[in-house]
Structures are given as C-alpha cells and as structure tokens.
Amino acid sequence: MTSALSNTSDTPLEIAIIGGGVWGQTLAELARDRGHNVRIWSRRGTLPLDRALAGAAITVSAVSMKGVKPVLERAIATGLAPETILVTVTKGLDPSDRITPSRLWQAAFPEHSVVVLAGPNLSKEINRGLPAATTVASTNPQAAQFVQQAFSSNRFRVYTNDDPLGVELGGTLKNVLAIAAGACDGLDLGTNAKAGLLTRGLAEIIRIGIHWGAKPETFYGLSGLGDLLATCNSTLSRNYQVGYQLAQGKPLDKILRDLEGTAEGVNTTQVLVPLANEHHIPIPICSQVDLLLQGKITARQAVGALMLRDVKPESGF
Ligand SMILES: NC(=O)c1ccc[n+]([C@@H]2O[C@H](COP(=O)([O-])OP(=O)(O)OC[C@H]3O[C@@H](n4cnc5c(N)ncnc54)[C@H](O)[C@@H]3O)[C@@H](O)[C@H]2O)c1
Ligand SMILES: O=P(O)(O)OC[C@H](O)CO
Numbered sequence: 001m002t003s004a005l006s007n008t009s010d011t012p013l014e015i016a017i018i019g020g021g022v023w024g025q026t027l028a029e030l031a032r033d034r035g036h037n038v039r040i041w042s043r044r045g046t047l048p049l050d051r052a053l054a055g056a057a058i059t060v061s062a063v064s065m066k067g068v069k070p071v072l073e074r075a076i077a078t079g080l081a082p083e084t085i086l087v088t089v090t091k092g093l094d095p096s097d098r099i100t101p102s103r104l105w106q107a108a109f110p111e112h113s114v115v116v117l118a119g120p121n122l123s124k125e126i127n128r129g130l131p132a133a134t135t136v137a138s139t140n141p142q143a144a145q146f147v148q149q150a151f152s153s154n155r156f157r158v159y160t161n162d163d164p165l166g167v168e169l170g171g172t173l174k175n176v177l178a179i180a181a182g183a184c185d186g187l188d189l190g191t192n193a194k195a196g197l198l199t200r201g202l203a204e205i206i207r208i209g210i211h212w213g214a215k216p217e218t219f220y221g222l223s224g225l226g227d228l229l230a231t232c233n234s235t236l237s238r239n240y241q242v243g244y245q246l247a248q249g250k251p252l253d254k255i256l257r258d259l260e261g262t263a264e265g266v267n268t269t270q271v272l273v274p275l276a277n278e279h280h281i282p283i284p285i286c287s288q289v290d291l292l293l294q295g296k297i298t299a300r301q302a303v304g305a306l307m308l309r310d311v312k313p314e315s316g317f
Contacts, residue, residue, distance in 0.1 A: 012036050013150055016056035016084070018071050020045060022261055023089060024062030026123040030156050043067075050078045058150055059084045060117075061105065064262040065092025068101045072108050080109060085143045087115045087136070091171040092264045093271040100168045113143035116164040117151075118171030118223040120230030122237065129155060135222045137161035137168075159222060166218030169209050174228040175239045175265030176272060176286045177201040181232030182243025183292065183299040193303075197285065198232055204283040207317045208272070211281055216317070239265040246292055247299035269293055284309060 013036045017024045020042030028038045041052035053059060059080060063071050068090055080086070086109060090101040097104065106114045119134030126132050136151075136158055138144040144160040152158045161167050180201060184194050205228075206219045218224060231237040235244075242263045245255045256263065273290040276283045288302035297305070 010035075013057040014055050015039070015150070016041065016052045016059045016081075018049075018052070018059065018061045018075070019063035019067065021062065021064065022123045023121075024060070026121075026126050027060055027062060027089065027117075027151075030126070030151055030153065033155070034150065034153055036150065043071075049074055053078055053080055053084070056081045056084045058087055058147060060087040060089060061101065062089050065090055065094065065101065065264055065267060068092070068094065068104055072104055076108055080112060085113050085115060085146060087117050087147055088168075089117045090264075091118065091168075091175060091268075093172060093268050095267065095271050098271055098275055100165065100172065102164055102168050113138055113140040114164070115140075115143050115147045116168045116171075117147065118167050118227065120222060120226040122230055122234055124236050126156070131155050131157070133157040133159065133222055133226070135159050135161045135167050137164040137166075137223075139164060161218065161221065161223075163215045163218040165212060166209055166214030167221075167223040169212060169214055170205065170219050170221070170224030171227050172264070172268055173205045173208060173272065173286075174224070174231055175263070176269045176289050177205070177228060178231040178237050178239035179243035179246070179263075179265045179269070179289050179293070180285055182237075182240035182245075183247040183289075183302070184243075185240075186244040186247025187299055187303065189303065194232070198228060201285050202228060203317060204285055207281055208276060208283065210317055211279060238263040242266065243289075243292075243299075249298075252293060252295065265289075266293060 015031045015036045015038045017028050017040045020040050028040050031038045039052045041049050086105050088101045088105055102114050102116050115136050115138040117136050121132050136144045136147045148158040148160050184197050206216050242255055269290050291297045292302050
C-alpha cells in the first residue's frame with residue numbers, strides 16, 4: 001500500500017477495471033487519457049481475471065449491483081494485487097445483506113483501502129468529451145487522494161471526500177428519485193412540481209443517510225444534489241427513462257427489456273422501502289415509486305397520494 005500511494009500524478013499506473021459495461025468503458029477511457037495502462041475484465045471477454053488484476057495499483061469495480069457478489073467471489077478466489085486500492089462505482093444496495101457495495105468489498109478485503117467514486121457522471125456526456133466533476137471518498141484520505149490524482153484531467157475534475165457511505169448512498173438513492181422525476185416529466189407536471197419533488201426527495205435521502213450514519217452535508221455535494229440534478233433532468237438517465245415510460249403506461253418488464261444497460265433504481269427501491277419501513281423512516285416519494293414499479297398504482301395516482309398527505313412543517317429531517 002505505502003509504495004503505491006507514493007506514486008506521483010504523472011506516473012503511469014496499472015489499472016484493472018472489473019466490468020465492461022458503459023461506465024467501466026468510460027472510466028477506462030478517462031484513465032487511458034491520463035496515460036495509465038488499463039486492463040478491463042468482463043465476464044464475456046477473453047482476458048482471465050488473474051491477468052487483469054495482477055500488479056494493479058488501482059482496481060475498479062464497475063459492475064452493476066447484481067454482479068457485485070459474483071465478481072467479489074471470483075476476486076477472492078483469484079486474489080488482488082497486494083497493494084491495490086479498490087474503487088467501487090456501483091450504485092445499488094445488496095438485496096440480501098441490504099448494504100452498499102463498498103461495505104461488501106471492504107468486508108471481503110479488510111486489508112485493502114476502499115474508495116467510492118460517485119457524482120453527476122452520465123457516461124454518454126463524458127464519452128463526448130464534455131467536462132464533468134466527481135467525488136472519490138474513503139476513510140483513508142491518502143487512498144482517496146491517490147485515486148483523485150490518477151483520474152483528474154482537464155475533462156474530469158475529481159474531489160476528495162471523507163464520507164464514503166454518504167457519497168455512496170447519495171449516488172444510489174437518487175436513482176429512486178430519478179424514476180419519480182421521469183414520471184413527473186412523463187405526466188408533463190411542470191417545473192414547479194419537479195422542483196418540489198426533487199427538494200422533498202433530497203430530504204428523504206438525507207433522512208435515510210442520517211439513519212445509516214452518513215454526514216448530512218455530504219448529500220449537498222456532487223454525489224448527492226449534483227447527481228440528483230443530473231439524473232433527474234436528463235433523458236440520458238436510464239432511471240429517468242424508466243419513470244418517464246411508466247407514466248406513459250408502458251409495462252415495467254417491457255421497459256427493462258428495451259433499456260440500454262441497467263436502471264439500478266428499480267432494485268434499489270425494492271431493497272430501500274421495506275428497510276425504511278422496518279425502521280419507521282418516512283420516505284413517501286420513494287414509497288410511491290415502489291408502488292408504481294409494482295404496478296399497484298398509476299403515476300397519476302402517485303401524484304394524488306403525495307399531494308394529499310397530512311400537512312407538516314418543512315424543517316427537519
Ligand atoms: N452509465 C453511467 O453513466 C454510470 C455512471 C456512474 C455510475 N454508474 C453505475 O455503475 C454501475 C455499472 O453501470 P453501467 O452503466 O456500466 O451498467 P451496464 O449495464 O452497462 O454494465 C453492467 C456491467 O456489469 C456486468 N455484470 C452484471 N452482472 C454480472 C455478473 N454476474 N458477473 C460479472 N459481471 C456482471 C455486466 O457484464 C456489465 O459489464 C451501475 O451500478 C451504475 O449505476 C453508471
Ligand atoms: O443512467 P443512470 O440513471 O444509471 O444514471 C447514470 C449515473 O448514475 C449518473 O451519474
């Protein structure tokens with residue numbers, strides 16, 4: 001670990017990326033742009049995992065949530081490079097353990113530093129060369145700084161943060177609200193409705209985050225408010241697309257069949273809502289998204305249910 005952390009920003013690094021989906025490919029391109037040697041492992045590729053992981057200063061897990069445990073088990077069997085820093089970019093909650101990906105990685109590899117990377121990062125915009133900012137968070141500040149230096153460039157501005165749980169929860173929970181935002185636009189409810197939805201939705205994210213031990217201020221940063229704004233306002237977001245099409249009456253299974261890539265908000269909602277109910281944490285918007293995804297209500301009925309809830313003060317989480 002110590003020698004890997006002593007690399008300077010201009011030293012080319014060996015970087016392994018697990019997962020060849022759109023975000024893994026985009027991060028690989030950003031790293032290659034910085035002059036690093038990048039190897040991508042994908043379950044359908046020909047490169048063996050041990051060759052991909054060998055000697056990597058940074059190992060990035062860029063699989064979707066359903067792939068985290070399978071690749072983690074493969075990585076345990078293969079073994080990581082002793083000094084590698086693990087970076088997780090998956091935005092989801094594990095359905096059985098009901099924890100975030102970074103916690104799974106940290107439990108499996110307690111000797112390694114784990115860094116969470118999240119922010120308003122729609123891959124299609126980054127692939128077009130448009131500028132973007134992101135956050136890398138870890139309880140080990142040196143590891144976060146190392147990853148910051150490795151990925152920072154004139155098209156990707158990387159900030160450090162010491163609240164990995166808050167960064168990861170911000171990126172994960174906003175996907176549920178992106179479904180709500182897509183539905184709001186699919187019903188053509190206007191700018192006032194959307195602003196109200198996102199503001200109250202952010203309060204729900206913070207409520208959950210505080211309960212789990214994250215810092216409230218983290219949710220006003222790039223991985224919280226930043227990613228919320230990007231995902232809830234862009235037709236490029238897969239989660240937004242799910243909500244938009246649900247509002248137009250398209251069945252969820254057909255939407256997901258036709259979707260390019262993964263909409264993590266669907267599974268996140270299924271994990272989040274029962275968990276919040278068990279702990280008596282009110283998350284009315286996320287709960288309506290859950291009912292909508294289950295086909296129990298229409299998007300228009302969800303709006304009615306939200307507008308006619310008992311009135312309450314705005315302040316407090
Ligand atoms: N696309 C973006 O703009 C973006 C930006 C930031 C974060 N993310 C997050 O990154 C993660 C990946 O997103 P994506 O857009 O690349 O998704 P994607 O659907 O394009 O790719 C998912 C990848 O996971 C792999 N995978 C799934 N199950 C697997 C398994 N059992 N074993 C091995 N590999 C498996 C797939 O093969 C694929 O390579 C998601 O959690 C997403 O929320 C995406
Ligand atoms: O396409 P989405 O909805 O998964 O959004 C992608 C990223 O999370 C945006 O930061």
